Amino acid sequence: MKAASIVSETVQPAAHLRLVSDRAGDTSGITLSGVSKTYRTRDGDVPSLRPLDFHIDDGEFFVVVGPSGCGKSTLLKLISGLLPPTSGEVLVEGEKVTAPHGNVGIVFQNALLLPWRNVLGNVMLPIDMKRLPRQQYLDRARSLLNLVGLEGFEKKLPWQLSGGMQQRASICRALVHDPRIMLMDEPFGALDALTRERMNVELMRIQRETRKTVLLITHSIPEAVFLADRVLVMTERPGAIAAIYDVPLPRPRSLDVMADPAFTELVQRIRKHFFSQGSLD
Amino acid sequence: MAEPKPQSAASKMLNAAWVRPFLFLVFIVVAWDLSIRLFRIPAYQIPAPADVVAVLRSDWPELLRQCWPTTYATVWGFLFSALFGIPVAMLIAGSKTVESYVYPLLVFSQSVPKIAIAPLFVVWFGFGILPKVISAFLLGFFPVVVSAVQGFKSVDPDMVDLARAMQGSRFQVFCAVNLPHALPAIFSGLKVSVTLAVVGAVVGEFVGSNSGIGYVMQRSIGTFDLPTMFAALVLLALLGVILFWIVDRIEKLVIPWHVSQREDVIFAS
Numbered sequence: 001m002k003a004a005s006i007v008s009e010t011v012q013p014a015a016h017l018r019l020v021s022d023r024a025g026d027t028s029g030i031t032l033s034g035v036s037k038t039y040r041t042r043d044g045d046v047p048s049l050r051p052l053d054f055h056i057d058d059g060e061f062f063v064v065v066g067p068s069g070c071g072k073s074t075l076l077k078l079i080s081g082l083l084p085p086t087s088g089e090v091l092v093e094g095e096k097v098t099a100p101h102g103n104v105g106i107v108f109q110n111a112l113l114l115p116w117r118n119v120l121g122n123v124m125l126p127i128d129m130k131r132l133p134r135q136q137y138l139d140r141a142r143s144l145l146n147l148v149g150l151e152g153f154e155k156k157l158p159w160q161l162s163g164g165m166q167q168r169a170s171i172c173r174a175l176v177h178d179p180r181i182m183l184m185d186e187p188f189g190a191l192d193a194l195t196r197e198r199m200n201v202e203l204m205r206i207q208r209e210t211r212k213t214v215l216l217i218t219h220s221i222p223e224a225v226f227l228a229d230r231v232l233v234m235t236e237r238p239g240a241i242a243a244i245y246d247v248p249l250p251r252p253r254s255l256d257v258m259a260d261p262a263f264t265e266l267v268q269r270i271r272k273h274f275f276s277q278g279s280l281d
Numbered sequence: 282m283a284e285p286k287p288q289s290a291a292s293k294m295l296n297a298a299w300v301r302p303f304l305f306l307v308f309i310v311v312a313w314d315l316s317i318r319l320f321r322i323p324a325y326q327i328p329a330p331a332d333v334v335a336v337l338r339s340d341w342p343e344l345l346r347q348c349w350p351t352t353y354a355t356v357w358g359f360l361f362s363a364l365f366g367i368p369v370a371m372l373i374a375g376s377k378t379v380e381s382y383v384y385p386l387l388v389f390s391q392s393v394p395k396i397a398i399a400p401l402f403v404v405w406f407g408f409g410i411l412p413k414v415i416s417a418f419l420l421g422f423f424p425v426v427v428s429a430v431q432g433f434k435s436v437d438p439d440m441v442d443l444a445r446a447m448q449g450s451r452f453q454v455f456c457a458v459n460l461p462h463a464l465p466a467i468f469s470g471l472k473v474s475v476t477l478a479v480v481g482a483v484v485g486e487f488v489g490s491n492s493g494i495g496y497v498m499q500r501s502i503g504t505f506d507l508p509t510m511f512a513a514l515v516l517l518a519l520l521g522v523i524l525f526w527i528v529d530r531i532e533k534l535v536i537p538w539h540v541s542q543r544e545d546v547i548f549a550s
Contacts, residue, residue: 102448116538129449
């Protein structure tokens with residue numbers, strides 16, 4: 001596959017580095033085939049993503065790292081159906097994506113909670129948008145808030161919560177309608193380093209408990225390696241796949257794993273992509 | 282206030298909200314009275330506060346009667362500017378095409394002095410309440426549009442994307458995200474608008490009317506009856522303050538969650 005050839009150009013595949021295997025016939029998860037995106041602007045066409053081919057397994061924790069403006073966020077919009085690709089097609093659970101399909105939960109860098117709704121009301125937003133029966137999902141919303149440790153905060157307004165708590169609430173919002181996929185665009189980028197590590201551990205626990213497919217975009221290489229089953233490294237704009245790495249670390253992981261030689265080696269290896277290309281910003 | 286808990290922040294705020302402007306008003310009136318005595322300003326230039334109060338007391342029923350047409354015209358003009366201004370702002374914010382056609386013209390129309398064209402309304406619509414309403418509407422309309430456009434446009438596109446990705450229809454997303462987000466800006470526009478609508482109504486009364494506070498002012502200035510004129514001014518200011526206060530109350534009810542209203546939320550919870 002395309003990714004494999006690029007990998008061999010840049011780094012020597014190590015023993016633990018499995019190249020992307022072909023999963024023809026597997027309809028679960030997310031499949032991108034030949035997906036590219038070019039934005040039409042007044043100053044002409046701006047290519048954002050070069051044709052991408054990759055597959056994310058059902059229940060996989062898939063992390064994308066790349067420099068600023070490499071089209072990571074575009075990737076997220078393509079998968080959620082907010083943007084049509086310029087070429088190629090996106091398959092989610094075997095269905096071609098042509099419009100918002102609602103089978104995703106999205107978490108952005110900012111919690112983006114509606115200030116006029118209380119925490120529970122914010123978590124229920126997808127239910128209102130999808131016109132699902134409210135009563136039925138209220139219990140689910142409450143148990144999700146328990147899962148992230150926000151019990152007792154249901155009636156609070158967003159500004160009464162700390163940044164980390166707000167982001168937890170937005171994770172609940174992304175899960176309340178029970179989508180297969182969670183798309184996270186630098187979800188902890190706005191948090192302080194300590195909160196961020198805690199949130200990473202917690203996110204891993206949430207993913208283990210809910211078995212969701214997660215596509216997470218980040219700037220932090222250690223965060224990527226810590227969280228991921230596989231890490232996709234993107235090139236500078238227009239974005240393309242530089243490499244896809246398997247993370248050989250066993251689960252469940254604790255923060256101690258960051259001292260593991262396999263962890264540091266992989267972090268180093270991924271970092272090299274950006275030293276050869278320029279900075280990560 | 283000698284309440285059991287005089288230190289509570291709420292009673293302090295109430296104190297500040299009512300007492301300070303009142304004290305300042307007293308100060309102004311005293312300064313007004315003093316300067317008239319001190320500089321010997323004749324009554325046909327500036328009347329003494331006592332004379333104004335005297336007129337207010339003696340002519341109160343008549344003045345109050347003249348308040349109603351002005352209030353009517355102001356309220357209708359204001360309601361129309363809200364009723365048209367907000368949808369127009371929605372269209373301008375929602376469509377680049379509409380914006381490019383309408384917005385520059387709207388701004389252009391604002392540079393036309395309404396006072397100069399007010400007589401036209403009399404020619405078109407006669408001496409009834411209609412020209413006054415239109416004049417109030419024209420003055421109140423623009424601030425509503427400008428603020429509402431800004432409010433609708435300042436919605437975080439990620440927030441809209443989030444709601445759209447959940448398969449919300451355009452209308453649903455608008456009601457759940459865009460409209461509530463724009464409300465604080467809309468209300469600040471409405472507050473400017475309601476005070477301008479008072480001015481608009483009075484301008485309408487200046488040019489062609491035989492009732493209303495504007496008419497009273499026009500008549501009294503013609504006869505150098507300055508105390509009456511000032512009494513009319515006081516009533517006009519009161520009208521503006523009351524209408525502003527009503528809009529402010531409604532705002533507190535509608536957007537209790539907004540930063541500007543947060544103190545109330547804390548006390549409520």
